Amino acid sequence: MIRFLLAIVFLFVAPASFAQSDSCGLRITLLTCNPGEELYSTFGHTAIRVQHGPSGTDEVYNYGMFEFAPDFYLKFIRGKLLYSLTIETYPDFLYTYQYESRSVVEQEVLLGCSQKQNLWAALRENARPENRNYRYDFLFDNCTTRARDMIARYAGKGLQWRNILPAESPTFREMLHTYLDGGGQYWSKLGIDLLLGARLDRTVSNQQAMFLPDYLLKGVDSARLNGQRLVSPPRPILQLPSPIKGASALQPMVVLSILLLIVGALSFLPQTRALLKIFDRLFFLLLGLAGFLLLFMWLGTDHKVCRDNLNLLWALPTHAVAAWYTGRNTDRTLTYFRMVCWGMVALVGAWFFMPQALNPALLPLVALVALRSWRLSQPNAYAHKKY
Known part of the structure; x- marks a missing residue:
């Protein structure tokens, strides 16, 4: 029923859209989709829509698809998962975002007739089975950067990107944090900060910022092609209440602080x-395993x-071995935990001055490592003592 209604809406909207197009009857638009509730949708999405009046074509080119095969998780973890460009009908594409209560904005690409024909031909060629797969890179080669590069390539040399960043350019991590905080994804934010290293703390350039859909929307909106607009102003085609709910009270900082207080007592x-x-x-076994990961x-x-x-x-792989020697009074064991204790104290002191931004929620955990290492650096660590 919903798809039928969307098709009816399209029948009334499409003629008006094509009336504004040029003589080739070809209309290409950039679709920007709002963030969703799940982690994979936290940063939004970008796709390219192609409408061709003479043939009745209305399809969406989506670079964000992947195959859920038996070896999916292994490929994902190893960074070898292939994403692909797929073609779906516009009503089907829109139905997905209506179901997820995610708004969609459209910007018409204002290229000449031959440029649009070449862009459409390139999209179709790129969607062929032998061409459609690519090695996904979240920061530099994703569904949004692919859409940006396709439009830029067929716009030609007259394209000029204007600055969309503030005076003090953010880092990749800061940009991701904005979306993770806005979506209440604090545990996911902790996981990302754990796995992604110092390279995420590089300052973002104007062009690099467009790896995120919202920034590509801003980028193409301010871009100029031979002094003229590259795209029309954003036009909402699906306006829905955000599905994002409030964050749970059990955030990482709260949980890890409680753990520190309990074990400390x-x-x-x-x-x-x-x-x-x-x-x-x-x-210490879990810390060591985390280090190996x-x-x-x-x-x-x-x-x-x-x-x-x-x-x-702080997640030293050697902890996985040291865990089996806790409480032993050998010089080697006591020295190891003494060094770990002082190392954690130094880490806390340098926390906000390091080349990699460590998640603040980890501070209670590092303090707990220091506390238990201090205790284990003393002879007879588990003996009853008066303090």
Whole structure:
């Protein structure tokens, strides 16, 4: 029923749209879709719509599709997942965003007839089975940058991009944080900050900022082609209330602070020897495994943005081995935890001056590492003592 109604709306809207087009009867528009509730949709989406009056064509070229195969997760983790360009009908495309309650804005690409024909031909050629796949890179080669590059290529040399960034250009991480905070995705934000290294803290250029759909919308809106507008002003074609809900009260900073307070209290209470012994072994084992994961993402995958990750300063892979020696009074064990304790103190002191922005929610966790390392650096760590 919804698709039928959308088709009826299209019958009334399309003639008016084509009436404003040129003699070739070809209309190409850039579609910008608002962020959704799920993590994969937090940053919005971009696609290209092509309408051809003489043939009755109305289709959407979408660079954001991928195949969910049995080895999907392995390819995703290793950075080898292929995305592809697919073609879908405009009513089907619009139905998806109506179902997800995500608004859509349209900007008509104001190219000449031959330029639009060449762009359409290139899109169709790119959508052929042998050409449609590409190696996805979230920052530099995604569904939005592909749409930008296709339009720019067929606009020609007269295209000029105007500045859309503030006086103090943000970093890639700061741009992502804006969307993650706006979507209440604080746990996802923590996960991204854990996995993505110092390369995410590079300052974004005007052109690079257009990896995000909203910034591409601004970029093409202000761009000029031989002194004229590249696209028409944004026109809403689907206006819906945002599906984004308020964030949960159990945010990372709250949960990790509570953990620090509880374990901190137990560390100075009598009769907690057995409990703390289990906690320390599990705690340092998990930290070590996290360190191995970060090393794997750095050295064992094609995700370039996972390299140079300074979270390895607290998630030391060696913790996975040290976990089995907690509470032992050997000089090697006591020295190891003493060095870890002082290392965590130094890390907290340098937290806001490092080349990589570490997530503030990790501060209670690092403080807990320092606390338990200090305790384990003392002989008879689990003996009852008075403080």
